[in-house]
Amino acid sequence: MRLIERLLPHGTTYDFIRYRLVAFGITAFLIVGSLVSISVKGFNFGIDFAGGILIEAQATGASADLHAMRTSLGELHLGEVSLQEFGNTGRDVMIRVQRQDGAEKAQMEALAKVKETLGSGYTYRRVEIVGPKVGGELVRDGVMAVALSLLAIAVYVWFRFEWQFGVGALVSTFHDVITTFGLFSITGLEFNLTTVAAVLTIAGYSVNDTVVEYDRVRENLRKYKSMSLYDLLNLAVNETLARTILTVSTVFVTVLALLFFGGEVLRGFSIAMLWGLIIGTYSSIYVAMPMLVYFNLRTGKERAEDEQAEAEASQAP
Numbered sequence: 001m002r003l004i005e006r007l008l009p010h011g012t013t014y015d016f017i018r019y020r021l022v023a024f025g026i027t028a029f030l031i032v033g034s035l036v037s038i039s040v041k042g043f044n045f046g047i048d049f050a051g052g053i054l055i056e057a058q059a060t061g062a063s064a065d066l067h068a069m070r071t072s073l074g075e076l077h078l079g080e081v082s083l084q085e086f087g088n089t090g091r092d093v094m095i096r097v098q099r100q101d102g103a104e105k106a107q108m109e110a111l112a113k114v115k116e117t118l119g120s121g122y123t124y125r126r127v128e129i130v131g132p133k134v135g136g137e138l139v140r141d142g143v144m145a146v147a148l149s150l151l152a153i154a155v156y157v158w159f160r161f162e163w164q165f166g167v168g169a170l171v172s173t174f175h176d177v178i179t180t181f182g183l184f185s186i187t188g189l190e191f192n193l194t195t196v197a198a199v200l201t202i203a204g205y206s207v208n209d210t211v212v213e214y215d216r217v218r219e220n221l222r223k224y225k226s227m228s229l230y231d232l233l234n235l236a237v238n239e240t241l242a243r244t245i246l247t248v249s250t251v252f253v254t255v256l257a258l259l260f261f262g263g264e265v266l267r268g269f270s271i272a273m274l275w276g277l278i279i280g281t282y283s284s285i286y287v288a289m290p291m292l293v294y295f296n297l298r299t300g301k302e303r304a305e306d307e308q309a310e311a312e313a314s315q316a317p
Contacts, residue, residue, distance in 0.1 A: 002229055012211055012238045012241060013234070013238060014234070014237075014238055014241075015234055015237075016233075016237045016285055016286065016289070016290075017230055017233050017234050017237075017289065017290050017293065018235055019286070020286065020290035020293065022175055023282075023286035023287065024290070026286075027175055027283070027287055028291055029264055030175070030182070030279075031175060031179065031181045033182060033186075034178050034179050034181060034183075034185070034186075035182070036165075037182050037186045038182060038185045040180055041185050041186070042065075042185065042188065043181075043185055043191040044184070044188045044191055045097060045131070045139075045182060045191050045192070045195075046080075046082075046096075046190040046191060046192030047080070047082070047096040047097070047099070047130065047192070048130070048138055048190065048192040048193040048198070049138055049139050049142075049192060049193075050099055051097075051099035051130045052080075052096055052097050052098050052099040052129075053096070053097040053099070053107060053110060053111055053114070053127070053128070053129055053130070054062070054094070054095070054097075054124070054126070054127070054130060054216070055095040055096075055097070055098055055111070055124060055127050055128075056092065056093075056094055056095075056113065056125045056126040056127075056131075056253020057092075057093050057094075057095060057118065057122040057123070057124055057125070058091050058092050058093075058122060058123050058124075059092075059121060059122055059274075060090040060120075060122065060123060061121060062091075063089075063090035063091055064085065064090065064091055064092070064122075065084060066083050066093065069083055069093065069118065070083055072118070073095070073114060073117060073118075075117075076110075076113050076114070076117060077099050078098060078100065078110050078113070078114075079097070079098030079100070080096075080097075080098040080190075081095070081096070081097050081098070082095075082096045083095055083096075083135040084096075084181035093122075093124075095114065097110060097111075097114060097154055099130070104129070106215050107129045110290075110292075111127065111129070115147060115213045117154070134243065138193065142193070144196055144197040145196065146177060146196065146199055146200065146203070149200055149203050149204075150170060150203065151153065151176060151178065153169060153170065153173055153203065153207045154166045154167070154169060154170035154173075155212065156207075157169040157170075157210075157214070157275065160211070161214055161218060162297075164213050164291075164294055164295035164296075164297050165217075165292070166293070166294050167273050167291070167295065168210070168214075168287070168288040168289070168291040169207055169210050169211070169214070169288060170286040171207065171287060171288070171291060172208050172210055172283040172284060172291075173203050173207055173210070175279070175283050175287055175300065176202055176203065176206045176276060176279050176280050177199055177202065177203055178276075179275075179279055180198070180199055180202055180272055180275055180276055180279070181199070183271075183272070183275050184268070184272070186275075189268050189271060190268055191268070192268065193267070193287050194268055195268050195269065195272055197269065198268070198269045198272035198273055198276065199272065199276075199290040201276070202272065202273065202275075202276030202280060202316060205251070205277070205280055206276070206280035206283060206284065209244060209247070209280060209281065209284040209290045210283075210284045212240055212243065212244075213236055213240050213244075213284055213285075213288070213289060214236060214288070216236040216239055216240050217233060217236045217289075217292070219233065220232050220235055220236055220239075223299075228242065229292070229293060230293065233283045233289050233290070233292060233293065236289070237285055237289055244281060244284070244285075248281050250278050251277055252274065255270055255273045255277065256270075256274070258270040259271065259274065259275075
């Protein structure tokens with residue numbers, strides 16, 4: 001905290017709103033580029049969405065040897081095979097195998113090969129074959145979850161503040177979500193249910209950052225009645241800047257640890273979160289705040305004049 005205070009002493013006056021047109025151009029480029037990539041290239045769907053075989057296996061003896069399992073299953077040439085340890089015993093492993101070309105018979109043959117390769121050292125607690133229909137339903141439910149979360153965020157901010165704030169929060173959060181989708185489309189990273197969880201987390205983090213800044217704007221509207229809206233927005237960003245950097249730094253270090261030590265299963269989630277932290281902070285400062293300049297948000301002086309006029313009108317005979 002002391003280091004941040006030295007880097008950002010009290011009373012900073014950085015002119016963030018000055019670069020709003022450049023920021024809007026960058027934002028438009030990121031959104032359009034993401035939409036084009038999603039439309040043209042699409043996603044590299046994981047087993048959750050593309051379908052495949054899900055197996056929960058438990059080692060009968062010592063802890064499961066994930067390295068040996070990954071090596072032996074990789075030699076079967078069944079396509080993508082992912083392993084994830086779960087539980088506290090170190091014996092339980094979740095195995096996901098890419099959907100094989102062909103009907104149910106091809107999936108059963110692949111399942112038999114996996115069991116034969118692992119041998120008698122494992123028992124199988126659950127086996128599921130995820131078909132393309134189930135994968136399609138998961139895609140639809142994932143899209144619906146993201147869309148409803150964006151709508152709920154906009155409604156919440158609208159009711160807590162004013163409609164201008166709700167629109168600003170919706171646009172900035174949509175920007176964060178769609179650019180995260182674009183990142184996965186452009187890079188070809190596996191897109192699965194874990195990615196959807198990361199996107200929803202990013203949306204929540206982004207709106208939290210935006211609400212903190214909007215709340216400071218609302219306070220300053222009451223406190224500085226004669227200050228112009230341009231200066232007031234800059235003041236709100238500067239006053240919350242230290243808090244923003246502290247929060248981002250703390251979460252960034254945590255997610256960075258997940259990226260390096262969380263294994264392959266959490267790789268996509270960690271990358272999405274790291275991107276979300278950066279793009280979410282950017283959008284809160286350079287998208288959500290500058291948009292208020294163009295929404296005719298009333299200053300504190302104008303609000304006071306309106307309240308006085310209403311009071312005089314109610315007292316008139």
